[in-house]
Amino acid sequence: MNPSSTEFQALSIVLPYVAPVFGLLIGSFLNVCIVRLPKEESVVTPRSHCPNCGHQISWYENIPLLSFLALRGKCRGCGMPISWLYFTIELITGLIFWAMAILFGPSIEFLKYSVFGALMLALVVIDLRDRILPDELTLAGVILGVGFSLLSNVGDGTALWITHSLGPWPAPMVSVLDSLLGAAAGAGALWLVREGYYLWRGIEGMGFGDLKLMAAAGAFLGLKVTLLTILLGSFSGSILGGGFILLARNRDTAYELPFGTFLGVAAMFGALWGKEVVHWYLLKLS
Numbered sequence: 001m002n003p004s005s006t007e008f009q010a011l012s013i014v015l016p017y018v019a020p021v022f023g024l025l026i027g028s029f030l031n032v033c034i035v036r037l038p039k040e041e042s043v044v045t046p047r048s049h050c051p052n053c054g055h056q057i058s059w060y061e062n063i064p065l066l067s068f069l070a071l072r073g074k075c076r077g078c079g080m081p082i083s084w085l086y087f088t089i090e091l092i093t094g095l096i097f098w099a100m101a102i103l104f105g106p107s108i109e110f111l112k113y114s115v116f117g118a119l120m121l122a123l124v125v126i127d128l129r130d131r132i133l134p135d136e137l138t139l140a141g142v143i144l145g146v147g148f149s150l151l152s153n154v155g156d157g158t159a160l161w162i163t164h165s166l167g168p169w170p171a172p173m174v175s176v177l178d179s180l181l182g183a184a185a186g187a188g189a190l191w192l193v194r195e196g197y198y199l200w201r202g203i204e205g206m207g208f209g210d211l212k213l214m215a216a217a218g219a220f221l222g223l224k225v226t227l228l229t230i231l232l233g234s235f236s237g238s239i240l241g242g243g244f245i246l247l248a249r250n251r252d253t254a255y256e257l258p259f260g261t262f263l264g265v266a267a268m269f270g271a272l273w274g275k276e277v278v279h280w281y282l283l284k285l286s
Contacts, residue, residue, distance in 0.1 A: 023097025024064035027090035127260035133209030145219025149179035156222025186214030225274035
C-alpha cells in the first residue's frame with residue numbers, strides 16, 4: 001500500500017468528524033449573513049451584539065451550539081430570549097458538511113457541495129424571512145459555481161454535445177461551458193416566465209433575485225439539473241401556495257410567495273439526486 005493511499009484512507013476516516021466542526025463555524029457566519037444582509041449591513045463590523053440591549057457577544061458566548069445551550073437561549077446581558085434560528089442554522093450547516101463528507105469523502109466534490117448547500121441554506125432562509133435574495137450571495141454563487149467547474153466536472157453532457165463537432169476540447173473548458181450554460185438556462189428560463197406572466201397579468205410575478213438564484217444554482221448544477229430544479233421548485237411552490245390560498249380564502253390573500261425558498265430547496269435536491277432523476281427520465285424517453 002503506497003503512502004498516498006494510506007493518507008487518503010486516514011483522511012476518509014477523519015473527515016466525517018472534522019467536517020461538521022467547520023460546518024458549525026460556517027453556520028455561525030451564515031447567521032450573520034441572514035440577519036444583516038437584508039438590512040444592507042456589513043457582515044464584518046460591528047461585532048455580534050444583542051439587538052435588544054447592545055451587549056457585545058464575547059467569543060465564549062459565540063461557540064456554535066454550545067453557547068446557546070449554556071446560556072439557555074437567553075442574552076447574557078439582558079436575559080431576552082435568543083432566536084432558535086441561530087441554533088438551527090448552525091446545526092443544519094454542520095449536518096450538511098457531515099453528509100457531504102460521508103457521500104464524497106476527501107475530494108473537491110465534498111468542498112463544492114458543502115459550499116453549495118451552505119449558500120442555498122442562507123438564501124432559502126433569507127427569502128423565507130425577508131422576501132429578498134441578496135446579490136452578495138447570488139452573484140458570489142455564480143462565481144463560485146464557475147470556479148468549481150474548473151476543478152470538478154459538472155458532467156451535464158450538453159457542452160460535450162455542443163463541442164463534439166468542433167473537435168476535442170480540454171475537459172475543464174467543457175465543464176466551464178456546462179456551468180455557464182446552466183447559469184444561462186436558470187436565469188433565462190425564469191426570465192421568460194417572468195415576462196410571460198407580466199404580459200398576461202400586467203404585474204411582475206417574481207423578482208430578479210429569483211433569476212440570480214437560479215443562475216447561481218445553474219453554475220453548480222449544469223443545464224439539465226437546473227431545468228429539473230425549476231420544475232420541482234415551481235411544482236412545490238404551486239402546491240403549497242395553492243393550499244395557502246384555499247386555507248385563507250375568507251381572509252386577505254395578498255401573500256407574497258417566497259419562490260426563492262422553493263427553488264433553493266429544489267436545488268439542494270438536484271445537487272444530490274438530480275443527475276439520477278434526469279438519467280432515469282431520458283432512459284424512459286429512449
